[in-house]
Amino acid sequence: MKKLLLFTPGPVNVAKNVKAAICREDICHREVEFDNLLESIENKLLRLYEIKTISNYRAVVITGSGTAANETMLSSIVGDKNILILSNGEFGERLYKMSKIHNKNTFLLDFSWGKTLNLEKIEAYLQAHDIDIVAMVHHETSSGMLNPLEKVGALSKENGAMLIVDCVSSTGAEVIDMEKCGISFCSSSSSKAVCSYPGLSFVVGRIDEFEKLKDMPVKSTYLNLYNFYNFIKEYSQTPNTPAVPLFFALEQTLNNILDKGVANHHDSLRARAQFLRQGMLKLGLKFLIDEKDMCCVLTTVKVPFHINVTSFRQRLREKSIIIYEGKGCFKNKVFQVGNIGELSSDNLQFFLKSLEEVLRSFDPINVGNIRSINASYPVLIPSNDEVLDKAQDTA
Numbered sequence: 001m002k003k004l005l006l007f008t009p010g011p012v013n014v015a016k017n018v019k020a021a022i023c024r025e026d027i028c029h030r031e032v033e034f035d036n037l038l039e040s041i042e043n044k045l046l047r048l049y050e051i052k053t054i055s056n057y058r059a060v061v062i063t064g065s066g067t068a069a070n071e072t073m074l075s076s077i078v079g080d081k082n083i084l085i086l087s088n089g090e091f092g093e094r095l096y097k098m099s100k101i102h103n104k105n106t107f108l109l110d111f112s113w114g115k116t117l118n119l120e121k122i123e124a125y126l127q128a129h130d131i132d133i134v135a136m137v138h139h140e141t142s143s144g145m146l147n148p149l150e151k152v153g154a155l156s157k158e159n160g161a162m163l164i165v166d167c168v169s170s171t172g173a174e175v176i177d178m179e180k181c182g183i184s185f186c187s188s189s190s191s192k193a194v195c196s197y198p199g200l201s202f203v204v205g206r207i208d209e210f211e212k213l214k215d216m217p218v219k220s221t222y223l224n225l226y227n228f229y230n231f232i233k234e235y236s237q238t239p240n241t242p243a244v245p246l247f248f249a250l251e252q253t254l255n256n257i258l259d260k261g262v263a264n265h266h267d268s269l270r271a272r273a274q275f276l277r278q279g280m281l282k283l284g285l286k287f288l289i290d291e292k293d294m295c296c297v298l299t300t301v302k303v304p305f306h307i308n309v310t311s312f313r314q315r316l317r318e319k320s321i322i323i324y325e326g327k328g329c330f331k332n333k334v335f336q337v338g339n340i341g342e343l344s345s346d347n348l349q350f351f352l353k354s355l356e357e358v359l360r361s362f363d364p365i366n367v368g369n370i371r372s373i374n375a376s377y378p379v380l381i382p383s384n385d386e387v388l389d390k391a392q393d394t395a
């Protein structure tokens, strides 16, 4: 099968050493090798979040995609309390639907897809209602909007509510200061800006909040947050059989990020996003939301009126480039270009050149050009494979 370049919000092209990691020797998840592996992953996850007082936090790893981590939080934390979901897109809506399955006292503040969260409305709602828990999405992937964690955190705290956050697509890309923002629990996944394979997710939370879950009603056998916490605390293990090879890959990708430095990893994604955005603007494309509101992993682009998005995507696919189509109310209106995972500088330039060719194939006249890529473009930071390949060449 030929190699595809995944310019999606996840899954991603993984680094060579992450690919190699899943083929390590077989181990048993009830033996010391796995205990050590999980301990190492947990420690690295807490470092990924740059938590200052590490002794106040723990991280549990779940075999299951990002939704598993979200459902673990929502089925384990709420009990009979009142939870308010803030939504401005598909993933906020999913939190709401999921919470309704588990929690009868689920409320929704809906701000429409692609719109910013209105802080005044949130404040008024919290003042007028007895809300125990606020849940939100950090990066609303359906539009690419980065929601304001610190401000919602402050409002939640002022009104005596706990904050839990879906950080599935922002972890590893943006600063998530759990301490400063007053986040009790947040969820994420292995397959987005953490740059590993899909199939693992995790919940990071405050120890005092994990302890409070002990006597909560159990609503799920598998997705039971206290159970995950208790197992890692008592045995450095998971309650059920974990996807061990994916844990090897997760540890390797965390090593890659921590070796590079978390801030450098964020910066490299931001430089890639800026590079692609400048190129796409040069081609005459327009974005769905303001650049200042975007997360650095993804750009949501308006489909030019004369283009059929499915055949547009197909023509890029013929050049081995995979992008996303918009969903829900954005279907046929936008496409999404991710910039996470193992993408080299050449891959990014190839993407822009291919995009230009495909746009011209629809409309030869009204397309700009990216030939003048020059020093004014952000300097791209080499990817893991580029660094390793260069080291081998010079060895």
Ligand SMILES: Cc1ncc(COP(=O)(O)O)c(C=O)c1O
Residues within 6 Å of the ligand: 009, 065, 066, 067, 068, 070, 091, 137, 139, 140, 141, 166, 167, 168, 169, 189
């Ligand atoms: C913000 C957000 N939350 C949750 C999910 C669901 O994650 P998964 O598809 O890994 O279950 C996604 C997936 O794209 C996402 O972007």
